[in-house]
Amino acid sequence: MAASFRPDIQGLRALAVGGVVAYHFGLTALPGGFAGVDIFFVISGWLITTHLMQEIGETGRLDLWRFYARRARRLLPAALFVILVT
Numbered sequence: 001m002a003a004s005f006r007p008d009i010q011g012l013r014a015l016a017v018g019g020v021v022a023y024h025f026g027l028t029a030l031p032g033g034f035a036g037v038d039i040f041f042v043i044s045g046w047l048i049t050t051h052l053m054q055e056i057g058e059t060g061r062l063d064l065w066r067f068y069a070r071r072a073r074r075l076l077p078a079a080l081f082v083i084l085v086t
Contacts, residue, residue, distance in 0.1 A: 009043060016040055 016049035023033025054061050 009047075012039060013043060016043075 015040035019033035019036035019039075021033075022029075023036070027033070052062060052067065055067075
């Protein structure tokens, strides 16, 4: 499954990051910056659903074991690093 680059999604992610950072710095000119977290949740759900639908389209089935194994390979190294450092 080759992931295609989506500049529109990357731009939305940048706006979400900017909103969250502004909110944490207490900038009142940009109220509601916490909504950036919700935007990240929506983007994540959309991306995961897109990948799952692509797998179903290519193979005719959904292998949840493979899906979770890929997620673990991607997320666990960073999580373990943070645990070891802190």
